[in-house]
Amino acid sequence: MGQDIILKVLNVTKEYKGQTVLNDISLTIHRGEIFGLIGENGAGKTTLMKIIAGSSRATEGKIAILGENQNTQNSRKEMGVIIEHPACYGDMSAIDNLEIIRLAKKIPDKSLVRETLKIVGLDDVRSKKVNKFSLGMRQRLGLAMALIGSPQFLILDEPINGLDPNGIIDMRNLIKKLNQDRGITFLISSHILTELHLVATRYGILHEGSLIALHSAQEMEHQCRPSIKIKHDENVEDVVSFLRDKGVTQISLEGNDIIIRDTANVPKELLSMLVKTNYRITEYFYQQETLEDYFVRLTRTSLGDQNVQSRAV
Numbered sequence: 669m670g671q672d673i674i675l676k677v678l679n680v681t682k683e684y685k686g687q688t689v690l691n692d693i694s695l696t697i698h699r700g701e702i703f704g705l706i707g708e709n710g711a712g713k714t715t716l717m718k719i720i721a722g723s724s725r726a727t728e729g730k731i732a733i734l735g736e737n738q739n740t741q742n743s744r745k746e747m748g749v750i751i752e753h754p755a756c757y758g759d760m761s762a763i764d765n766l767e768i769i770r771l772a773k774k775i776p777d778k779s780l781v782r783e784t785l786k787i788v789g790l791d792d793v794r795s796k797k798v799n800k801f802s803l804g805m806r807q808r809l810g811l812a813m814a815l816i817g818s819p820q821f822l823i824l825d826e827p828i829n830g831l832d833p834n835g836i837i838d839m840r841n842l843i844k845k846l847n848q849d850r851g852i853t854f855l856i857s858s859h860i861l862t863e864l865h866l867v868a869t870r871y872g873i874l875h876e877g878s879l880i881a882l883h884s885a886q887e888m889e890h891q892c893r894p895s896i897k898i899k900h901d902e903n904v905e906d907v908v909s910f911l912r913d914k915g916v917t918q919i920s921l922e923g924n925d926i927i928i929r930d931t932a933n934v935p936k937e938l939l940s941m942l943v944k945t946n947y948r949i950t951e952y953f954y955q956q957e958t959l960e961d962y963f964v965r966l967t968r969t970s971l972g973d974q975n976v977q978s979r980a981v
């Protein structure tokens with residue numbers, strides 16, 4: 669495994685009492701990536717993160733962190749994890765909570781505590797009791813706890829869940845800063861696609877325990893870029909071959925509707941050409957698929973919903 673690979677998940681399956689909740693998951697995360705794990709409630713995101721973090725065992729499969737020959741338990745020391753709500757002592761101050769973590773991790777450098785509080789923007793309130801903190805402040809304290817020990821890799825399960833808009837922006841900026849300035853690699857789960865869209869460099873889509881798609885941010889943009897939809901009352905093959913003759917590429921079908929993804933190669937006068945040729949075109953319009961639309965299309969397709977299934981022609 670190359671030095672640039674932070675995590676390898678190999679054929680991981682998890683069963684609870686005979687029910688499969690993760691089904692043969694394999695994925696690789698490279699150094700410097702912000703990997704967004706998307707999935708609906710119950711898709712298996714937390715279960716996968718727990719297996720990576722070592723707090724749950726895979727029924728089958730393997731996890732390799734920082735190299736396949738490394739002892740996974742040792743490599744996990746290079747990893748910071750926030751799964752579900754970060755556990756902290758509410759009747760103690762932020763600085764004391766962090767000091768406990770520093771001692772538990774046997775980190776000799778005491779100055780790291782203040783430094784970490786500064787990174788997450790809590791140094792000014794370091795002496796305040798945590799039970800007086802807002803949810804956003806608690807999340808940032810959780811991040812500080814995960815950051816003590818200078819991890820190379822951070823796992824954050826739904827880090828913006830329940831945060832107000834300012835808290836969401838703070839968390840987003842913090843993740844980007846830690847990634848850019850410190851080169852920390854992230855695995856972040858969320859069901860809020862639009863938010864994940866602002867930070868992730870790569871995506872995995874988990875659906876009912878299966879990883880149904882892996883995309884770079886660029887591929888995701890490509891999936892969600894504008895397309896043209898043509899509705900018609902014709903033999904679909906005739907219209908498709910007419911379009912191909914005119915140089916149109918990347919044509920697919922959704923039911924009987926024709927979708928053109930490569931809009932750059934569509935002649936301006938396409939509609940008038942179609943009408944002149946007496947094709948019965950009922951509608952012709954540009955559409956922009958959002959990340960949510962794409963997710964819905966993909967997850968419904970995997971359920972075999974013919975209405976949204978897109979097939980290349």
Ligand SMILES: Nc1ncnc2c1ncn2[C@@H]1O[C@H](COP(=O)(O)OP(=O)(O)OP(=O)(O)O)[C@@H](O)[C@H]1O
Pocket residue numbers: 684689707708709710711712713714715716859
């Ligand atoms: N300890 C457990 N015992 C039995 N089933 C479990 C256990 N933990 C999780 N599950 C089941 O595994 C499936 C995946 O749950 P998981 O929490 O990983 O999903 P998720 O994608 O994180 O969802 P959410 O966004 O709601 O947290 C669910 O059907 C859940 O009921």
